[in-house]
Amino acid sequence: MPLLELRDVRRAFRSPDGEDQLILDVPSFEVEGGQQVAIAGTSGSGKTTFLNIIAGLLAPTSGDVVWDGDVVSGMGEAKRDAWRARELGYVFQTFNLLGGYTALENVTLGMMFGPGPDRAFATSLLERLGLADRLRHRPAQLSIGQQQRVALARALANRPRLVLADEPTGNLDPRFALEALGLLRELCREQGAALICVSHDPRVLDDFGDALDFAVLNRAMAEEPQGS
């Protein structure tokens, strides 16, 4: 049984003129436990919508997201929140760190909604990512690369079974982009977590080698490219 399975997942948005526009139409998609998948797609192709639906942040208009045999969209909201906190890690394109929290607090905060705060593990993750002397720094006091690494630590802090990475190198200096990606992949491997990484960065896609084409995956794109 795959860890994650999408079955005929569609998502439409209502346009300002009142018409429903189909953004996402994925007939089938599967990820096995520990598998690392890269998805190549251009900006505005619906990749973020795709990840948000997997994460349960957005409900599909039709179809099912199935997690380990359970239909995610069929869970109640509270159960889905708990599932997300426990099973998923999410690396956002813009990192989405909380400005009022230190690097360590940003990492431990996510743990509070999952298995519970483990400062020692959070600290060890940040140290592993080269931020040992930045634990008490707030995001504004960190470089972009350091912020990215805090975001990686936060996504991995709950030892999730699946990590979603949305353009994880999009905001990084080319020198650090591959280093960050390498760390992410390495940590996922160590924790046995599956990884779905969507990107339009050729260096990222090359690193994975066998990236899926989002235009193929998403049939809605074949009809008319839409923004997400």
Next chain:
Amino acid sequence: MRSLLFIVARSLRQHLLSTIITVISAGLASGLVMSVFTVSEQSRTAFTGGDIGYDAVLGAKGSQLQLVLNTVFHLETSPGNIPWSLYQEVKGRGDVRYAIPYALGDNLYGYRIVGTTREIFDVFEFQNGEKFRFQGDGQPFDEGFQEAVLGSVVAEKLGLKRGDTFRPYHGLQYMPGSAPHQELYKITGVLEPTNTANDGVIWIPIEGIFRMDGHKLAGGTEEVERGAAIPDEWKEVSAVMLKYSSPIRGKFMQDEIRRGDSATLAWPIASVLGTFFLKIGWITKVLVYVAYLVVVVAGFGLLASIYNTMNERRREFAILRALGARKQTVFSAIVLEASAIALLGSLLGYLIYGGILFGSAMIIREQTGVVLDVTSVHPSLLWTPLGMVVVGALAGVIPAIKAYSTDVARTLA
């Protein structure tokens, strides 16, 4: 719960300035409400509840309240005089334990001078069997001399001590620039503080009032020659302070006095003052309503303070939701934050309450000599902070609903 407290603590820290301002606003509101209730309650108790050493006051025909305020608390003007013969009559009654005459009409820089007899030091009990005591080696005045005894507040405020002298001023109020009387009074002693209105009084022999230059005596306009005796029919007193063998005896005397038409007996004193507080009860009500209004304003201030940060915090809530925080967690965090601000405000309110209470107690003591019991605990000290927290929680509901309904995917897009 731990995550909630963590989020709330960080948010309070992140919005420190608006947190501090809102806490101060809530503190002022809370402190004001507690102060209004406590000061009004304590004032009523202090003025009506304690033993003041007298059961009744006999004075000129008029208002009982004016008579009590004038003689017991040394406020208000004197309603007039009663003849010396009436004083002697009540003094001679078997049911009267002591009858002490007061003759008023002069002051020293605003502090009242009361002409009386030595009984004020010998038999008068200002509180539960306690008589006046002198500081150091002070002595009562000699009724045959121009001598005076000072209450502790007078001595402290005017910087006078035993052996000093002064000239009284005419009238109950001090008029700057007015000339003093000719008579020079020597201070024979200063009383220990009694925490009553008596601390603000200067006691002199009653003959001194009669003989003061410029004072007209009943039945004649002439002044009495030095050394000559004053005929009783020329003498008048402002009031006679009465202590009965049994307080209920005042009822019989009141009936007798009512049958006449020349005097008023204020009895029982606590009841007379109670009527006064009933009459001015509306002032307390207005103050309470104003205090409640301040609480409402503080509540709206709290709402505005949190609501104004909602736009910048919407993304924060979306991130929390993406990390797995439940909608209810986000909702509760906002309500808890508003409640925490209100709670901190309430704690500050206790400090503000303490300041207002001590300030009020000091002013009331200086103005009337009456001491408020600042250690007394009014129920408002419990329900005001609780009420403030409830107001805070309610103020947090609207922003919390806004946070609750945040569209996570759209906000993070």
